[in-house]
Amino acid sequence: MTKTLSIDTSSTDTHPEGNSRPVTSSQSDVHPGLAALLQRYRDAVFNKPVADFNQLAFDRASEYLCAHGGPLILDSGCGVGDSTRVIARNYPDHLVLGLDRSEDRLSRQRQPPLPDNAHLIRTDLVDFWRLAAAAEWKPEHHFLLYPNPYPKPQQLQRRFHGHPVFPHFVTLGGTIHCRSNWLIYLKELASALALYGVDSQITPVPNEPAMTPFEQKYRNSGQAVWQLLSAPPPDPGDAR
Numbered sequence: 001m002t003k004t005l006s007i008d009t010s011s012t013d014t015h016p017e018g019n020s021r022p023v024t025s026s027q028s029d030v031h032p033g034l035a036a037l038l039q040r041y042r043d044a045v046f047n048k049p050v051a052d053f054n055q056l057a058f059d060r061a062s063e064y065l066c067a068h069g070g071p072l073i074l075d076s077g078c079g080v081g082d083s084t085r086v087i088a089r090n091y092p093d094h095l096v097l098g099l100d101r102s103e104d105r106l107s108r109q110r111q112p113p114l115p116d117n118a119h120l121i122r123t124d125l126v127d128f129w130r131l132a133a134a135a136e137w138k139p140e141h142h143f144l145l146y147p148n149p150y151p152k153p154q155q156l157q158r159r160f161h162g163h164p165v166f167p168h169f170v171t172l173g174g175t176i177h178c179r180s181n182w183l184i185y186l187k188e189l190a191s192a193l194a195l196y197g198v199d200s201q202i203t204p205v206p207n208e209p210a211m212t213p214f215e216q217k218y219r220n221s222g223q224a225v226w227q228l229l230s231a232p233p234p235d236p237g238d239a240r
């Protein structure tokens with residue numbers, strides 16, 4: 001059954017105080033049902049209709065991509081878009097699309113303004129990723145920073161790697177950068193990627209300025225934060 005991924009409506013992004021509690025869960029490791037769930041998704045077709053607003057969002061994103069003509073980076077679940085700005089500055093030759101379904105977060109007008117190679121788009125990733133994978137988009141990097149953890153074991157299907165959209169996320173490819181304050185989330189993502197032959201590594205987030213308000217909030221609260229980095233896709237030349 002397809003589950004809806006719900007929105008976290010806290011105002012953390014504008015007030016990243018240090019009062020955040022670590023994630024607690026009765027899960028002490030990777031969910032034992034994850035592999036079977038992913039096998040089911042591999043053998044099934046996920047054909048939930050695409051909502052009109054997501055189709056429009058994708059069409060607009062396609063126009064940006066066409067007009068830019070260069071390599072692409074996705075910042076999925078970008079929240080207020082601070083990470084989109086940082087990434088766009090670090091990769092000035094890339095088009096960087098920050099995607100989030102919260103109009104409230106996207107419209108917060110954070111300063112300084114986004115550089116010209118970045119855009120924020122309101123969309124639900126469950127539809128957007130499917131459209132992008134079907135259109136054979138190949139982002140060079142795919143950022144997924146502090147996704148909602150949904151830590152109860154029965155919420156597994158709300159986590160992106162436990163959702164039927166996951167095969168489409170994998171098809172998009174690129175180097176995956178995922179960060180979380182819940183190590184088990186990243187271990188699960190790593191094992192889900194491994195089922196698709198994608199290697200990844202989990203390490204502490206480097207001690208640099210925070211990329212996002214959630215990262216800042218977790219740091220201010222003294223919590224550890226980790227990042228998963230997938231191995232770059234194989235160079236087609238290596239097969240020769």
Ligand SMILES: C[S@@+](CC[C@H](N)C(=O)[O-])C[C@H]1O[C@@H](n2cnc3c(N)ncnc32)[C@H](O)[C@@H]1O
Pocket residue numbers: 005006007008013076077078079080083099100101102105123124125126145146147148212213214215
């Ligand atoms: C915990 S917040 C992290 C935001 C930001 N990356 C940060 O670190 O500050 C998770 C974000 O994912 C977005 N989100 C969750 N599910 C989504 C979905 N299915 N489609 C689009 N955005 C989604 C939420 O709206 C929220 O902004």
